[in-house]
Amino acid sequence: MSVSNTNEQFVSAQKRLYTIMSFLLVAILTAGSILLSNHLVGYVSSNQIIISAVFNLIAALGFIAVWKKVALTSVKNLPVLFLAASGIRILLAAMTVLVYCFAMRGDSQSIKVFAVVFMAFYFVMLVFDTWFFIKTEKTKRIK
Numbered sequence: 001m002s003v004s005n006t007n008e009q010f011v012s013a014q015k016r017l018y019t020i021m022s023f024l025l026v027a028i029l030t031a032g033s034i035l036l037s038n039h040l041v042g043y044v045s046s047n048q049i050i051i052s053a054v055f056n057l058i059a060a061l062g063f064i065a066v067w068k069k070v071a072l073t074s075v076k077n078l079p080v081l082f083l084a085a086s087g088i089r090i091l092l093a094a095m096t097v098l099v100y101c102f103a104m105r106g107d108s109q110s111i112k113v114f115a116v117v118f119m120a121f122y123f124v125m126l127v128f129d130t131w132f133f134i135k136t137e138k139t140k141r142i143k
Contacts, residue, residue, distance in 0.1 A: 011071045014136050015064050022060035025128055026053050029121050048114040052121040055096055059089050060125065067133075082133065086126075093122050 030053045037049075063085050070081045097118060104110050 008072060010140065011068055014071075015068045018064050018067075018132055019061070021128070021132065022057070022064070022125075025125065026056050026060075026121070029053070029056075029124060033117055033120070045110070048110075048117050051096070051100065051114070052118045055093070055118070056121050056125045059092065060129075063089070063129070078137075089126075093118070 030049055033049045033052070034046075066085065067078075067081060070077055097115060100114050100118075101111050104114070
């Protein structure tokens with residue numbers, strides 16, 4: 001078994017694991033948001049939760065696809081990828097919140113609740129990404 005074949009298997013396994021864990025985490029966040037919506041932040045509409053969940057799923061799937069390609073072709077560029085992906089994700093998140101604000105202008109309570117829900121999803125996924133890829137890099141170095 002060659003080194004590149006072993007690397008491909010490792011990267012593919014990590015991609016599968018990341019995808020499964022991302023879906024599970026977003027599902028847990030979605031369920032938690034629905035269950036806690038009336039208790040913590042007031043009424044949260046399903047649109048606010050759906051937008052937050054879909055944004056994070058798309059971001060996670062896009063990031064892992066790009067990560068796999070970079071991890072297989074140019075490992076030295078992974079730090080640049082992490083920095084670029086974080087920058088792009090925060091810009092897309094800001095644009096998503098801004099579009100919601102324009103769509104719901106005049107309903108400041110809805111905007112505030114959406115911002116709280118969206119930020120909660122965003123930061124949990126950010127922490128998850130950081131943890132997962134630090135763990136992945138440590139595991140890769142050990143092997």
